[in-house]
Amino acid sequence: MRTIADKKLEPATVTAGLRIEPVDNWHSAWRRVLRFVAKHDGRKKLQIDGDGWLSARQVLIVAFVGDQIAAYLCFSVSPGKTCIEAKLDCHGIAPKFCGRGIESQLYREAVERANSLGCEKLKGFKLTASWC
Numbered sequence: 001m002r003t004i005a006d007k008k009l010e011p012a013t014v015t016a017g018l019r020i021e022p023v024d025n026w027h028s029a030w031r032r033v034l035r036f037v038a039k040h041d042g043r044k045k046l047q048i049d050g051d052g053w054l055s056a057r058q059v060l061i062v063a064f065v066g067d068q069i070a071a072y073l074c075f076s077v078s079p080g081k082t083c084i085e086a087k088l089d090c091h092g093i094a095p096k097f098c099g100r101g102i103e104s105q106l107y108r109e110a111v112e113r114a115n116s117l118g119c120e121k122l123k124g125f126k127l128t129a130s131w132c
Helices: 030-039 102-116
Strands: 018-022 058-065 068-079 084-093 121-123
Touching: 018 102, 030 058, 030 068, 030 084, 058 084, 058 102, 068 102, 084 102
Parallel strands: 084 121
Antiparallel strands: 018 058, 058 068, 068 084
């Protein structure tokens, strides 16, 4: 888990109490995160089996501001022709948190996580204005 205090950011982009962490079915906020993802049109992209388990090949990273879910980013990891690939599946942000730098923090955390998993190729990992 990384908090915003770990990074030097411009004051305008700092959101007090921001924390970014991976979330799966073991996380205490799992059900709330699923509702948030569904509300922001990403539920169909999550690979959840009949027992409610998130696929081991999928990473869901969530930004929290205090107890509130602010945003999420989800990507899948799979072997490619020449290397391990990470493919962006979906992302979303609550409108009230747009433009505070959360999107870029979440994006950077996802890239770091993909790199730590040995992914050499990132597909669809373009940070765009389409978050809001």
